[in-house]
Amino acid sequence: MVFILAQPYPYPLPKPGQFALVIIDMQRDFLEQGGFGESLGNEVNTLREIVPTLQRLLEKFRQEQWPIIYTLESHAPDLSDCPPSKLMRGEGLLKIGDEGPMGRILIKGEPGNAIIPELTPERGEFIIPKPGKGAFYNTPLEDILQTQGITHLIVTGVTTEVCVQSTMREANDRGYECLLVEDATASYFPEFKQATLAMISAQGGIVGWTATANQVLNALD
Numbered sequence: 001m002v003f004i005l006a007q008p009y010p011y012p013l014p015k016p017g018q019f020a021l022v023i024i025d026m027q028r029d030f031l032e033q034g035g036f037g038e039s040l041g042n043e044v045n046t047l048r049e050i051v052p053t054l055q056r057l058l059e060k061f062r063q064e065q066w067p068i069i070y071t072l073e074s075h076a077p078d079l080s081d082c083p084p085s086k087l088m089r090g091e092g093l094l095k096i097g098d099e100g101p102m103g104r105i106l107i108k109g110e111p112g113n114a115i116i117p118e119l120t121p122e123r124g125e126f127i128i129p130k131p132g133k134g135a136f137y138n139t140p141l142e143d144i145l146q147t148q149g150i151t152h153l154i155v156t157g158v159t160t161e162v163c164v165q166s167t168m169r170e171a172n173d174r175g176y177e178c179l180l181v182e183d184a185t186a187s188y189f190p191e192f193k194q195a196t197l198a199m200i201s202a203q204g205g206i207v208g209w210t211a212t213a214n215q216v217l218n219a220l221d
């Protein structure tokens with residue numbers, strides 16, 4: 001069996017096909033000016049440093065034709081999948097559904113809702129729009145994982161303490177073995193990222209494992 005050197009102890013990798021790369025919400029809405037992230041008052045460039053690392057992981061998974069799953073935080077144009085509580089949140093000028101420089105904020109099909117061009121999904125890769133922060137609520141993710149026989153998730157994306165952590169916690173409760181790639185996840189708040197990494201692997205891996213992209217790629221070679 002192959003192991004990834006990880007925190008809090010080596011992560012056992014199952015057979016190829018049984019683990020997937022999960023890329024959470026690497027959307028223009030979070031990484032570019034004029035999107036949802038900026039409308040909440042965040043400095044969006046903070047998230048861009050993980051893009052080259054994600055490209056390296058993607059290249060390996062594509063080369064080997066291993067499963068790749070993207071998520072998008074995304075709402076229907078009529079906002080029927082957006083609870084009023086979420087709609088009201090935030091103190092910025094623009095709220096979900098409002099017209100911004102990249103189209104309507106966080107709305108399916110709008111330019112700002114797309115994955116950033118550097119990471120554009122390719123044919124055969126799964127793309128899961130999700131109305132919540134976690135990737136299981138009101139999405140086909142569980143069905144996809146079951147149908148594909150995927151048991152282990154290599155998790156990446158933004159933001160570490162919100163959508164990434166919500167997804168990982170729920171995946172853990174559903175019995176998936178999750179590893180968060182430390183340098184392929186980012187937050188607008190570096191201290192929140194560090195705290196999340198620490199709490200994931202604390203107490204003997206209470207939520208899962210963490211490792212660097214090099215540790216992951218070394219084990220996969």
Ligand code: C5J
Pocket residue numbers: 024025030073133158159160162163164
């Ligand atoms: C947030 C996300 N932070 N993708 N979404 O609202 O983490």
